[in-house]
Structure formats: structure tokens, C-alpha cells
Amino acid sequence: MHLKLEATVTPDTAKVIWTSSDDSIATVNPNGNVTAIREGEAIITAKIENTDIVATSTVIVKRLxxxxxxxxxxxxxxxxxxxxxxxxxxxxxxxLTWFESTHGTSTFKFSKTISPYKKVTEYIVHDKIASFEIREY
Incomplete structure (x- = not known):
């Protein structure tokens, strides 16, 4: 994922130096183009060369x-x-949205394919759920 940050400076000939607080999360090139590397948070800093003038932007990288x-x-x-x-x-x-926002006898419908020719629909009742676990792959 890419993002372009811009710094407006006066005079417009002033050089902006871009840096990232954590290049393992997000990098920034000399033109302000940010590239997400992995999940996390990094602070991108724009500093006007030969001054103490800086601006920062927090970049939060999340998995799509x-x-x-x-x-x-x-x-x-x-x-x-x-x-x-x-x-x-x-x-x-x-x-997850249904589970968080409902209660009682509300149901959630799951469709399963048992074989190429047989499909099953199951309804889970909210107040019959003791716990659940998610294993992503």
C-alpha cells in the first residue's frame, strides 16, 4: 500500500527531508511517498533542511x-x-458483528457444503453459544 504525503513550505524552494520512525513498518522516500511494510504504527516526519521546523504524521498500518x-x-x-x-x-x-450486537434467541445462519450435491443450512442461537474460537489461515 502506498500513500503520498505533501509538505507545503515557504519559500517553495526549501528542501524537505522525510524520515520514518520505524522503517520496518512504513518507509518514506525523498518525495514523501510512504510504503506500508507490515502492521504497526510509525511517525513520518517532514523537516525543512537547516531549520528546526518539522511536521509529523502518524501512519497506522493495518492488514487488509x-x-x-x-x-x-x-x-x-x-x-x-x-x-x-x-x-x-x-x-x-x-x-462477529451479529454476535456483538444481539442477544437472546436471535439466530445466525451458516451454509455448509457436505458433498458436491448436498448443502446444509445451520442456525446458531445466540444464547446457546458458550464460547467460540477463530483460527485464521
Whole structure:
């Protein structure tokens, strides 16, 4: 991921020196182009050469959630049964939003393919969930 930062200086011939507080998270080139390297936070500094004048920008690098990425959601019910679902991150995010925002007898629908010709739809009731675990891959 790339980002372009700009520094407006007076006079416009003044040289701006760009630096990153952590090149392992985000780098910046002499033109203010920032490249994300890995998750984390870095401070990008623009300093006018031969002065003490600086400006900073905090860059927070987060992993993109890719709908094609997958995770296994393992739900343990209050009766001890465990259900597992192989999900895209979109469905996982939908589940997490539902779980956080609802309660009682509200249900969440999961579709599973058992074989090429057999599909199953399961409904999980919110107040029947004892715990759940997410394993991303």
C-alpha cells in the first residue's frame, strides 16, 4: 500500500527531508511517498533542511481484510456440542458483528457444503453459544 504525503513550505524552494520512525513498518522516500511494510504504527516526519521546523504524521498500518482469506470458526454450545465452519473473512466479520450486537434467541445462519450435491443450512442461537474460537489461515 502506498500513500503520498505533501509538505507545503515557504519559500517553495526549501528542501524537505522525510524520515520514518520505524522503517520496518512504513518507509518514506525523498518525495514523501510512504510504503506500508507490515502492521504497526510509525511517525513520518517532514523537516525543512537547516531549520528546526518539522511536521509529523502518524501512519497506522493495518492488514487488509481480504474476502478470499479464510478462517475456521469453532463454536462451543452450552450443551457441549462443537460446530465448526470454514468461512471467508466477510462471513466471519458478519458473524462477529451479529454476535456483538444481539442477544437472546436471535439466530445466525451458516451454509455448509457436505458433498458436491448436498448443502446444509445451520442456525446458531445466540444464547446457546458458550464460547467460540477463530483460527485464521
Amino acid at each position: 481484510i481480504n474476502e478470499q482469506s479464510s478462517a475456521v470458526l469453532s463454536i462451543t454450545l452450552v450443551n457441549g456440542l462443537t460446530k465448526e465452519y470454514d468461512l471467508s473473512n466477510k462471513v466471519l466479520n458478519d458473524y
